[in-house]
Amino acid sequence: MSNLSLKLKNIASDSNFPILMALCCVHCFNDLLQAVISAVYPMLKDDLSLNFAQIGLITLVYQIAASVFQPAVGLAFDKRPFVGSLPMGMCSTTLGIILFAWSSSLAMVLVSVFLVGVGSSTLHPEASRITSLASHGRRGLAQSIFQVGGNLGTSTGPLLVALLVAPYGRHHVMWFLIISALAFYAMRPICRWYRGYLNGIKSRTSGKSQHHLPLPLSKRRTIFVIGVLLVLIFSKYIYMASLTNYYTFYLIDKFGVSIQHSQIFLFVFLVSTAVGTLVGGPIGDRYGRKPVIWVSILGTAPFSMLMPYTGLAMTVVLSFCVGFMLSSAFPAILLYSQELLPNKLGLVSGLFFGFAFGIAGVASAVLGNFADSYGIETVYHACAYMPLLGLVAYFLPNLKKDGVTTL
Numbered sequence: 001m002s003n004l005s006l007k008l009k010n011i012a013s014d015s016n017f018p019i020l021m022a023l024c025c026v027h028c029f030n031d032l033l034q035a036v037i038s039a040v041y042p043m044l045k046d047d048l049s050l051n052f053a054q055i056g057l058i059t060l061v062y063q064i065a066a067s068v069f070q071p072a073v074g075l076a077f078d079k080r081p082f083v084g085s086l087p088m089g090m091c092s093t094t095l096g097i098i099l100f101a102w103s104s105s106l107a108m109v110l111v112s113v114f115l116v117g118v119g120s121s122t123l124h125p126e127a128s129r130i131t132s133l134a135s136h137g138r139r140g141l142a143q144s145i146f147q148v149g150g151n152l153g154t155s156t157g158p159l160l161v162a163l164l165v166a167p168y169g170r171h172h173v174m175w176f177l178i179i180s181a182l183a184f185y186a187m188r189p190i191c192r193w194y195r196g197y198l199n200g201i202k203s204r205t206s207g208k209s210q211h212h213l214p215l216p217l218s219k220r221r222t223i224f225v226i227g228v229l230l231v232l233i234f235s236k237y238i239y240m241a242s243l244t245n246y247y248t249f250y251l252i253d254k255f256g257v258s259i260q261h262s263q264i265f266l267f268v269f270l271v272s273t274a275v276g277t278l279v280g281g282p283i284g285d286r287y288g289r290k291p292v293i294w295v296s297i298l299g300t301a302p303f304s305m306l307m308p309y310t311g312l313a314m315t316v317v318l319s320f321c322v323g324f325m326l327s328s329a330f331p332a333i334l335l336y337s338q339e340l341l342p343n344k345l346g347l348v349s350g351l352f353f354g355f356a357f358g359i360a361g362v363a364s365a366v367l368g369n370f371a372d373s374y375g376i377e378t379v380y381h382a383c384a385y386m387p388l389l390g391l392v393a394y395f396l397p398n399l400k401k402d403g404v405t406t407l
Contacts, residue, residue: 016134019193020142022186023131024149026086029183030123031150033093035157036165036176037062037100037113038245039266042252042259043170044109052249052376054106056368059245059360061110065117066124067358074125074350083195086187089122094180101173125350130194132338132345139338143331144281151277151327154244155270162263215340217397222340228395229333230355232297235389236326237356239304241363242383243269243319246376253376255312265316272323280328281335289336290398296329297390304384308377326387330356336396 041055050058077085096115103109128146135142165172215222247269248262257265276296284292300322307318337348371379 016136016193019134019190020131020145022190023127023134024145025186026123026183026190027127027146027149028153028156029179029186030090030093030120030153032153032157032160032179033097033176033183034066034116034120035154035270036097036161036173037116039158039161039263040100040165040170040173041245042248042262043166047170048104048106048109050106052246052368052371053365054368055245056365058106058109058113059241059364059368060362062113062117063358063360063362063364065114066120067117067354067356069118069121070125070350070354071347072350073122074129074346074348075344077126077129078344078346081194081198083191083198085126086123086190087184089119089126090180090183090187091119092116092122093119094177097173097176097180101171121350121354124353125346128334128349128353129346130190133197134193138285139335140281140285140331142281143335144278147281147331147334148274148278151270151274155267155274158248158263158270159267162260162267166260166263215342217340221397225340225396226337228392229337229352231389231392232293232329232333233352233356234359235386236297236329237359238363239300239322239383239386240326241360242367242379243322244360245364246367246371246379247319249371250376250380251312251315255315257312265319268316269319269323272320273327276324276327277331279324281331283328284332284335288398289332289339290393290396292332293329293336293396294390294393296325296327296332297387297393299390300325300387301385301390304387308380308384 038059041058044050044058045055073085082088092115096112096117096119099108099112099115103112128143131142131146132139160176161173164175217225247266248259251257251262251265252259280292280296303318303321303325307315307322310318334349334352337352338345341348367379367383370382
C-alpha cells in the first residue's frame with residue numbers, strides 16, 4: 001500500500017475524520033460562492049459596460065475585504081474562541097451573493113463583493129485553525145483535505161455559472177443560495193465538536209497556567225523565514241490572479257472562444273489546483289515542507305513561460321500543469337508557518353490567507369489597468385516570469401534536516 005493510501009486509511013479511521021470532511025465541505029461551499037464573483041465577470045462587464053480597470057477595482061475591493069480582516073480575526077479568536085464564528089462568516093457571504101445578483105451599479109457591486117470578502121475573512125483562519133486542532137498530528141494530510149475542498153469549490157463555481165447563469169442572465173446567481181444553505185448545514189457538526197473541544201480545554205486548564213509550545217527557531221530567524229514565505233506567496237498569487245480573473249478574457253480575446261467554453265477551460269485549470277493541493281500536504285509530511293515549496297513554485301516557470309506562445313489545446317494543457325504545480329505549495333507554506341508559530345494558529349492562518357488574498361486583489365487591479373493599456377495577451381507575457389521568485393526558497397531552513405521537531 002502506498003504511503004498516501006496508508007495515511008488516508010489511518011485518518012479515515014480517526015474519530016475526527018467526519019469533522020475534517022465537514023470542514024472540507026464548508027470550505028468547498030464557501031469558495032464556490034466566492035468563485036461565482038470572478039466567474040460572472042464577463043457578464044458583469046457587458047451588463048454594466050465596465051472596463052478592465054473597473055473589473056480590477058471590483059477584485060481589489062473583494063480581496064482587501066477578504067485579506068485585511070483575516071489576521072485580526074485569527075488573533076481575536078486565538079484569544080477568545082467563538083463557536084459561532086463559521087456561521088457568522090457565512091451570513092455575510094450569503095447577503096453579499098444576494099446583493100451581487102441584483103446589483104445595478106458599480107457601487108452596489110462593490111458593496112456586495114465587500115460583504116463576500118468579509119465572510120471569507122472570518123471563515124478561512126477559523127476553519128484552518130479548527131482543522132489543525134482536529135488533525136491528531138497528521139496536519140499535512142488534514143490541511144490538504146481542508147484545502148482541496150476550497151479548490152474544488154473554486155473550480156466548480158465557474159462550471160455551475162456556465163450551466164446555470166450564463167445562458168439565462170446574472171440574476172440566476174440566486175440559485176447559489178442553495179449552496180449557502182448546504183454550508184450552514186455542514187457547519188452543524190463542526191460547531192458541536194468545537195464546543196466540546198473548548199469545554200474540554202477549559203476543564204483541563206481550570207486553575208492552571210496555559211501551556212505554550214516552544215518556538216522551533218529564534219525569534220529573529222523566525223521573522224526572516226516568515227518574510228521569505230511571504231515573498232513566495234507574493235510570487236504565487238500574482239500569477240494565480242492573472243489566471244483566476246483574466247484567463248477567460250485571454251481565451252476569448254486570443255482564440256475567439258465563447259463565454260461558456262472559456263468557463264469550461266477555466267474549470268480545467270481550477271480542477272488542477274484541487275489535485276495539486278491534495279498531493280502537496282502528504283508529500284510535505286513525508287519529505288518536509290521545503291522541498292515541496294521549492295519544486296512547486298520554481299517548477300511552474302517552464303510551463304508559465306511557454307503558455308503565451310502555444311495554441312488553444314496546448315494552452316489548456318499548460319494551464320493544468322501550472323495549476324497543479326502552484327497549488328501544491330500553499331498547504332506546505334501554511335503548515336511551515338504554523339510550525340514556526342505553534343501557539344498562534346489562527347493568527348498565522350489569517351496572516352497567510354489574508355496576505356494571499358490581498359496580493360491577489362492588488363495584482364488584479366494593476367493587471368486590469370495593464371490590460372486596458374497594453375492588451376490582455378501582454379499580461380500573460382509579463383506574469384510568466386513570476387514563478388522564478390521561487391528561487392528564494394533556498395533561504396528556508398529545512399526543519400527536519402536542522403533537527404527541529406515539527407508538529
